[in-house]
Amino acid sequence: MDTIFYNGRFKTMDKINPEIEAVAVKNGIITRTGKDEEILALAKAHTKKIDLGGRFALPGFSDSHLHLIYYANTKRKVELSQAKSIEEVVDLCKAGIQEEDQGDEWLLGCGWNQDDWNVPVFPTRADLDKVSEDIPVAITRTCYHATVVNSKALEVLGLEKDIPILSNGIVEVDKHGKANGILRESAQNIIWNRMGVPDIEDLKDRIEDACLDAASKGITAIQTDDFETFTGDTMDLVIRAYKELVSEERLPIRIYQQCLLRTPEKLQGFLDKGYKTGYEFGFYKIGPLKLLNDGSLGARTAHLRKPYWDDPSTSGVPLYDQEKLTEMIKMGHENGMQIAIHCIGDAAIEMAVNSFEKVMLESPRIDPRHGIVHCQITDLDLIERIKKLNLLIYAQPIFIRADRQIINQRVGTELGNTSYNWRAYADRNIHISGGSDCPVEKFDSIPNIYCAVTGKNPENDSDPPWHPENCLTVDETIKSFTAEGAYAAFQENERGTISVGKYADMVVLSGDIYRIPESQIKNIQVEMTIVNGEIKYSVS
């Protein structure tokens, strides 16, 4: 026996042996579970014995949809969400400048929201010139739909001379026709294209660091969508970075790669390299073909069947037409790919269901486990169609935290009432796995679980619960963040429960989520995270 974790109160999520005190591990695999006495009796001289101090433990959390490398990038930005004035923003940015920074190193910030400031006015280049006149500075608003830069940045980007006219973005100008530093929507890409791609060692450092952050939140396995994190075709770079981390034994959690490949050509290139769902390289595994079928509710780009209630001029933006979507799904399906489609609006979901129906009728395949990521704006008819196809749902209950303020505005109360309806999926035994979409939300599973169970805003107790009748039970929620996360990755036989013959992926918590009042769930802390029997995080 390599290690014994004892004196714990484990909820295994395995119905054969649901509650145990101790776990024995060898070669990363659970070899025995049971009472302290019987498990400790297995210890040999070399066995490590870890006393969990009577604490509560679960299978490690799975996050079924996030953007790990994008999160890693935002980590290097100055965090501005707590700023209460433009002066505070400037001070925080100044403090973020490193001694070694030069004119070719950007200072990036993110998370500001002028509506939170004492003077709620959009900043401009003049404000940011107070940060630096030598270093380019760019700060992105909390919504990701606007970024403000300083004069040095405008110079570096060539925007002092020519103001481009864009079809889906704006470089704002002042009354003199000069750029004022505000770049909206796709105009922000002028900055990101300039940023370029990190070198492989830098990227690996970022990934490892981000994984350790995830582990510190109890996460032992993720599905991550990374191929479009940087400008250009970085699929090969991303896969290489993960594989090298595996080879160097530096990948601390399990990765299931969601492969965003928007066109038949990109998918063909990927397949031609021998990749397919299930391709495995240690902790790194190729997951589903990821497709994007619409935008977001906040930006009114989620594709709805009726116009937006708060803007009847639009019903959002589908990113494929029905035929092209079917073509992409068919190509992935027939080439052995699992498929996960980002759909937020009901029209986008309906299109995805239409295409899945057609392809799965024409080219039946054993257990493809296709699914819909987000699947927010729904009605019961749509959910019934999802059920008939055995589609998976990748849900982000934490979205309720922010979206509660806009759902009914965007889609009206009637459709709002049947949306974000995790209860309807659970009642139908549809597979739901939980995730954060990090960095859209933080990847902390605990507040996410709190949202799923209570419908409440973990950051504001005074908000009433959002449709508590659509919430999940604690057990359903924990299952969606553990066993269902494994199921969504075809790994239910190897992880997701604390069972003999599975990998020892576990999380130790500060409280028993099954026994405390629901209102207290958000206060639970992750105290230890174990992957493959090794402690990857522990409170000091």
Added chain:
Amino acid sequence: MDTIFYNGRFKTMDKINPEIEAVAVKNGIITRTGKDEEILALAKAHTKKIDLGGRFALPGFSDSHLHLIYYANTKRKVELSQAKSIEEVVDLCKAGIQEEDQGDEWLLGCGWNQDDWNVPVFPTRADLDKVSEDIPVAITRTCYHATVVNSKALEVLGLEKDIPILSNGIVEVDKHGKANGILRESAQNIIWNRMGVPDIEDLKDRIEDACLDAASKGITAIQTDDFETFTGDTMDLVIRAYKELVSEERLPIRIYQQCLLRTPEKLQGFLDKGYKTGYEFGFYKIGPLKLLNDGSLGARTAHLRKPYWDDPSTSGVPLYDQEKLTEMIKMGHENGMQIAIHCIGDAAIEMAVNSFEKVMLESPRIDPRHGIVHCQITDLDLIERIKKLNLLIYAQPIFIRADRQIINQRVGTELGNTSYNWRAYADRNIHISGGSDCPVEKFDSIPNIYCAVTGKNPENDSDPPWHPENCLTVDETIKSFTAEGAYAAFQENERGTISVGKYADMVVLSGDIYRIPESQIKNIQVEMTIVNGEIKYSVS
């Protein structure tokens, strides 16, 4: 769509879509399930539409343990179980003689029981000489522990001259020292060795025929233990026969081969040929290493921890010692084999659990799905140990039909009460799959299910139920003969429930087993069997 089965009342055993009316199938795979209207709307011009006439249907039955080729061989024997006298036996045998039979063709019979006759006396060579003086005749008692032959047979077998002394069998002699025709226990092998091995085409015909018989009972998938059906090393012949049947598209049901390989040398020879659990050739798949750890309760060779209650001189016969059993399990386990061990007595089960514990602790493997076949004589401590190792149980509820008369005699009432305790497994969520051990019992699943649910003898209503508190619910039993059968063969993602994305293996019954009184279950008839979307059996 190739075929639509409609106007049915399907119980799918799939909790997402549990009750449906119609199933659409393409390329053998279920592409859609639902109401008649919606499924019939999918029909194309070439689609076959099969009207099930409102009948009840389930996933096809799985039989998790039988001996298909041995059954096929007994089929060629004259059936003597209904005979009420030696005269009737002789008449039935005479009627079984074919015109073309010669001195080198044996006439075989089986199933007689002198206790059922008007004059309950063991037959001898003289009785069978009335059948034929030119053709060798051999008739086997219902228990398989004795066979009687005629004089021609004794001549052919060389037993007129020399009477061998055997360690574990008897060639009986009369008062003159001449063989009287009765061969007990292993003395029967003198006959079987003479029979030899059929040629490949004959064997294939027998297998196909036996599979069609199974299909006529609603069985769509089996685990079968065939390697020792014939004298000598016939593993290669057996595998070749199945594979040729696959190639010739003559294998009508799914086969999962239980590989009886008693010694390290035999197992090594098997592994050296590239075989391993999961090796797949169409409908034919290599299943677990099968080991035999004891004998039978009837013959008092099942290995008990205490002496037999009705024969304190013996506690049965273990076929391995603990060390050798561990060695075999270790070798199979470390070479990627699933392992299924025949254990009937509590001592045999305890030995198996000891060895599994040791090997699984020392050489952990992801999800090995080892298990115990029969697992009859148990107490709750043993069952708890089985639970801790996630072992599978291969149960034969139909054994209650005959064993009810001997269980308490053999092991005493106290141990009898905790034996054949399917309820105890179900309460612990231990995986139980149902089987028949055919030809020990008939492979008809319906009386087997009846036994599991009622504890009653399907052939004799006046017998009181055997420990009804140890029985399963209808739903648990159906699950054990469908979904759990698939699970035991690592096929739960491809069959075992009627679900989109699984193979269309289904059975249509004459009655709704969930709604009729339990006492009526035994009267249900199999009316149609569908494998891979094709009708393999249908009542005319």
